[in-house]
Amino acid sequence: MNRDLELLPRGSRVLCAVSGGADSMCLLHWLKTQEDLKVFAAHFEHGLRGEESLRDAAFVTQACAAWGIPCAVEHGNVPAYAREKGLGIEEAARELRYEFLERTADSFGCDRIATAHNADDNAETVLLNLCRGSGAAGLTGIPVRRGRIVRPLLPVTRQEIEAYLRENGIDHVEDSSNGSDAFSRNRLRHQVLPVLRELNPRFAQAVGRTAGLLREDEDYLSARASAFLDSSFDGESLSLEALCALHPAIASRVLRALCPRTLEQTHVNAALRFIRGNGLGSLNLPGLRLWREQGKLYLKEPIRGSLPDRPVRAGERVDLPEAGLRLSVDEVEYHGEIYDLFKTYLFKCENICGTLYCTGRRPGDRLHPQGRNCGKSLHDLFREAGMTQIERDRVPVLRDDRGVLAVLGFPADERVRPAAGDRVLRIRITEILGGLHGASD
Numbered sequence: 001m002n003r004d005l006e007l008l009p010r011g012s013r014v015l016c017a018v019s020g021g022a023d024s025m026c027l028l029h030w031l032k033t034q035e036d037l038k039v040f041a042a043h044f045e046h047g048l049r050g051e052e053s054l055r056d057a058a059f060v061t062q063a064c065a066a067w068g069i070p071c072a073v074e075h076g077n078v079p080a081y082a083r084e085k086g087l088g089i090e091e092a093a094r095e096l097r098y099e100f101l102e103r104t105a106d107s108f109g110c111d112r113i114a115t116a117h118n119a120d121d122n123a124e125t126v127l128l129n130l131c132r133g134s135g136a137a138g139l140t141g142i143p144v145r146r147g148r149i150v151r152p153l154l155p156v157t158r159q160e161i162e163a164y165l166r167e168n169g170i171d172h173v174e175d176s177s178n179g180s181d182a183f184s185r186n187r188l189r190h191q192v193l194p195v196l197r198e199l200n201p202r203f204a205q206a207v208g209r210t211a212g213l214l215r216e217d218e219d220y221l222s223a224r225a226s227a228f229l230d231s232s233f234d235g236e237s238l239s240l241e242a243l244c245a246l247h248p249a250i251a252s253r254v255l256r257a258l259c260p261r262t263l264e265q266t267h268v269n270a271a272l273r274f275i276r277g278n279g280l281g282s283l284n285l286p287g288l289r290l291w292r293e294q295g296k297l298y299l300k301e302p303i304r305g306s307l308p309d310r311p312v313r314a315g316e317r318v319d320l321p322e323a324g325l326r327l328s329v330d331e332v333e334y335h336g337e338i339y340d341l342f343k344t345y346l347f348k349c350e351n352i353c354g355t356l357y358c359t360g361r362r363p364g365d366r367l368h369p370q371g372r373n374c375g376k377s378l379h380d381l382f383r384e385a386g387m388t389q390i391e392r393d394r395v396p397v398l399r400d401d402r403g404v405l406a407v408l409g410f411p412a413d414e415r416v417r418p419a420a421g422d423r424v425l426r427i428r429i430t431e432i433l434g435g436l437h438g439a440s441d
Contacts, residue, residue, distance in 0.1 A: 023116035141211035225253035261287035307360030347416040354401030
């Protein structure tokens with residue numbers, strides 16, 4: 001076995017995951033022979049196979065003691081964890097095992113965690129994913145490295161591992177469940193791989209080469225998708241035109257990257273059809289709801305009525321976190337000065353009826369904008385401005401007991417137009433850092 005110094009640099013502190021089986025005992029012994037490495041061991045007893053499982057833990061403990069390797073052993077309850085989290089047994093076991101390995105590596109100060117996956121494991125994984133109809137990502141097989149987890153035996157076949165154990169007189173334990181064809185991987189191992197090895201004795205290595213080539217392709221396509229997201233996604237939406245212009249291989253990876261859960265190909269195909277549609281629309285995906293509107297794809301349907309009613313009084317400040325804005329209010333005398341358009345509103349005090357509020361839009365709202373000789377419904381104003389439903393729901397509306405006095409992004413109502421010498425309520429609008437942008441941005 002040849003050592004890859006990029007996987008295991010000189011002077012590394014390595015935690016070896018040891019089940020007691022042939023693969024992991026081979027890896028542990030081989031790591032022990034690398035004199036410039038500091039080796040530790042970890043064994044997770046899953047609580048699945050009763051006395052046999054306890055036997056394996058005792059075997060690993062004794063072997064490590066004989067070799068002078070510090071060893072951590074933890075006993076888990078996979079069935080209970082699976083019930084609690086709603087997971088399958090295999091997924092639950094994997095989660096608990098890797099959480100234990102990461103935690104143990106931290107306690108030993110290790111910069112690498114070595115697992116004993118080999119070339120045959122890799123070929124089995126690729127074939128299982130192929131049977132499920134996996135895309136390129138699933139056919140890339142087991143990665144040789146993920147974070148600090150490394151797999152030094154990935155190029156080595158199970159036959160070579162068994163030869164190494166014989167040559168070095170290394171004992172190991174057998175998991176009795178490996179002999180049962182009740183599991184898909186075992187059926188593949190016992191019934192399918194022998195036939196494939198008759199066609200090509202180096203079948204596992206051939207699959208490894210193919211998986212490696214596919215991984216290079218996958219890395220490139222995923223990098224293209226990441227670059228698109230970096231340049232086009234604002235954390236909430238992205239351009240449908242830009243997304244549709246991508247090759248489907250890139251667009252599908254963009255959609256997968258946006259979704260917090262794994263998407264089946266049927267979900268991806270539905271999403272690709274959805275983004276090419278027109279008009280308002282929504283699509284439910286596992287863990288995600290897409291919303292299409294006015295040329296943009298949003299990651300969730302807009303929340304309706306998101307702006308609560310807030311009183312607006314002189315000498316006070318009103319924060320609108322939903323819109324990422326702040327209103328600063330004072331009462332002054334107006335001398336005809338000119339302010340930044342739509343960043344400062346001036347309301348003639350004597351024409352304000354009752355209490356002034358900042359709210360969201362309401363059915364039937366109308367505005368008589370200063371400078372226009374007609375009144376307009378907010379619906380028509382928003383439509384003329386090309387505002388999306390999300391922007392319409394977030395835009396602040398200033399109103400008194402008679403009706404709307406101003407809508408952010410539009411002139412104030414004619415009713416409160418001041419003249420020089422009038423007392424006015426001055427409302428200045430600024431952005432809150434880190435808040436969501438309002439419709440005027």
